Amino acid sequence: MTAADAVVIGAGCAGLAAATALADAGLRVAVVEARPVAGGRTFATRDRVTGTWVDNGQHVLFGCYHETLDYLTRIGTRDRVTVQSSLTVPMIDAAGRRSELRCPPLPSPLQLAAGVLAWDAVPLGERLAVRKLAPALASGATPSGGETVRQWLTRHGQADGLIALLWEPLAVAALNQSIDDATATTFVEVVRRLFGPGPDDAALVLPAASLSHVLVDPAMAFIAGRGGDVTCGTPARVLVDDGRVRGVSLRGASGIETRTVIAAVPWHALAALFDEPPAPLQDVVRAASALGSAPIVTVHLWFDRDVLDAPFVGLPGRRFQWVFDARRIAGEAAHLSLVCSGADDIVALENDALIDIARRELEAAVPAARAATLRRASAVRERRATFSLRAGEPRRPGTATGLPGFFLAGDWTDTGLPATIESAVISGHRAARAAAEHLARPSPQPPAPSLR
Numbered sequence: 318m319t320a321a322d323a324v325v326i327g328a329g330c331a332g333l334a335a336a337t338a339l340a341d342a343g344l345r346v347a348v349v350e351a352r353p354v355a356g357g358r359t360f361a362t363r364d365r366v367t368g369t370w371v372d373n374g375q376h377v378l379f380g381c382y383h384e385t386l387d388y389l390t391r392i393g394t395r396d397r398v399t400v401q402s403s404l405t406v407p408m409i410d411a412a413g414r415r416s417e418l419r420c421p422p423l424p425s426p427l428q429l430a431a432g433v434l435a436w437d438a439v440p441l442g443e444r445l446a447v448r449k450l451a452p453a454l455a456s457g458a459t460p461s462g463g464e465t466v467r468q469w470l471t472r473h474g475q476a477d478g479l480i481a482l483l484w485e486p487l488a489v490a491a492l493n494q495s496i497d498d499a500t501a502t503t504f505v506e507v508v509r510r511l512f513g514p515g516p517d518d519a520a521l522v523l524p525a526a527s528l529s530h531v532l533v534d535p536a537m538a539f540i541a542g543r544g545g546d547v548t549c550g551t552p553a554r555v556l557v558d559d560g561r562v563r564g565v566s567l568r569g570a571s572g573i574e575t576r577t578v579i580a581a582v583p584w585h586a587l588a589a590l591f592d593e594p595p596a597p598l599q600d601v602v603r604a605a606s607a608l609g610s611a612p613i614v615t616v617h618l619w620f621d622r623d624v625l626d627a628p629f630v631g632l633p634g635r636r637f638q639w640v641f642d643a644r645r646i647a648g649e650a651a652h653l654s655l656v657c658s659g660a661d662d663i664v665a666l667e668n669d670a671l672i673d674i675a676r677r678e679l680e681a682a683v684p685a686a687r688a689a690t691l692r693r694a695s696a697v698r699e700r701r702a703t704f705s706l707r708a709g710e711p712r713r714p715g716t717a718t719g720l721p722g723f724f725l726a727g728d729w730t731d732t733g734l735p736a737t738i739e740s741a742v743i744s745g746h747r748a749a750r751a752a753a754e755h756l757a758r759p760s761p762q763p764p765a766p767s768l769r
């Protein structure tokens with residue numbers, strides 16, 4: 318057995334944020350990842366035909382991802398993202414009409430109000446209703462538990478047209494769930510942060526290289542450079558003895574001795590960390606296993622020429638709600654990525670069918686695509702892209718658990734945010750702080766033999 322101050326199980330954004338924070342604090346950290354490559358739900362592969370790097374799905378960040386931006390600064394990739402000067406969203410509606418929501422760089426929340434009021438995609442009467450949201454957002458009040466996003470928007474005077482063109486695309490992208498299913502609480506938190514006090518909070522932030530090159534590989538190099546260790550391709554299990562963490566066992570490799578473990582695995586993988594969860598973790602493991610999941614489908618299309626005239630375009634009212642141009646975003650790559658969030662109704666389709674829907678929808682919205690020749694296409698299904706925000710889902714757990722030395726991280730823990738990189742990174746940073754505090758406390762001594 319080797320030894321480490323702390324072991325982080327799972328090398329997604331949560332685990333890497335935790336591990337880099339611990340390594341930065343001078344602690345000896347070991348990261349163990351079950352899959353052959355690190356990154357979890359943020360990774361890139363080389364397309365086998367074109368040789369270009371392709372992400373498992375386009376990821377969009379925002380200026381309000383403060384902890385993610387700190388993480389990028391730590392691992393040295395803050396310059397590998399492009400930050401919009403203010404929120405600008407081109408849209409092509411289901412009838413093919415093009416418009417642009419352009420929020421001027423004003424103090425929040427004026428930029429949203431000014432942007433929507435000037436946006437001619439919906440009638441003026443509907444646009445004016447956006448002002449009705451300001452008191453609800455400013456009050457800090459939490460929507461009632463069972464209220465859906467649509468019910469909350471309607472209760473605050475948002476008309477159907479504005480919901481369909483603005484709020485629904487935003488909510489479905491952020492929550493990965495229909496606005497008739499997802500509860501409003503998390504959505505309201507997203508909107509509050511997006512139109513928060515920071516002048517750049519609403520700005521779109523796009524990775525200017527593949528996800529592996531922005532979020533993952535530099536983090537692994539950071540950890541290794543500080544004496545830490547990352548092992549991929551080895552599922553880990555937690556060793557618990559006498560009510561305490563003793564280490565982790567690795568399939569096909571020698572284990573690691575430690576008294577501090579951060580489990581940064583998704584909700585559906587928590588139970589597999591234990592033969593039998595110890596008593597203090599049984600409720601949390603049961604709740605995690607019961608949490609639902611929602612899929613995202615991405616179709617990548619390689620055309621023989623430029624088809625889009627913007628880095629991305631919203632396609633409200635279609636199955637694939639957004640199209641991103643990797644050439645304009647990341648320079649070297651040359652494909653379009655069409656994203657279908659909340660993809661329950663198409664995730665089971667064959668690749669050819671998915672590609673066909675994406676291509677037809679693109680051609681309907683963007684005339685230039687009709688004249689272009691499609692050179693290659695691929696489809697990526699992430700069946701458990703995010704956890705469900707439906708009413709009645711189990712409560713999300715906190716960082717600390719009833720088991721001393723065992724901490725939870727992951728986008729699904731109780732950050733108040735939906736499944737996002739920011740939620741993952743916040744959870745990782747929280748877990749790193751809790752683990753460092755635990756390590757600073759003296760190690761409990763084995764009980765002294767009783768004297769008779």
Ligand SMILES: Cc1cc2nc3c(=O)[nH]c(=O)nc-3n(C[C@H](O)[C@H](O)[C@H](O)COP(=O)(O)OP(=O)(O)OC[C@H]3O[C@@H](n4cnc5c(N)ncnc54)[C@H](O)[C@@H]3O)c2cc1C
Binds near residue numbers: 329350581583
């Ligand atoms: C297609 C797609 C598009 C998305 N778009 C966006 C977006 O635009 N913006 C945004 O902010 N977010 C987006 N997300 C969500 C974002 O990717 C996730 O919220 C985030 O990456 C989750 O990170 P995590 O570290 O919590 O979990 P994961 O990334 O799931 O990492 C957990 C890791 O634990 C590993 N693991 C599991 N069990 C074990 C074990 N026993 N031993 C060792 N390792 C184990 C897994 O293999 C995995 O690598 C998207 C997600 C998908 C899939």
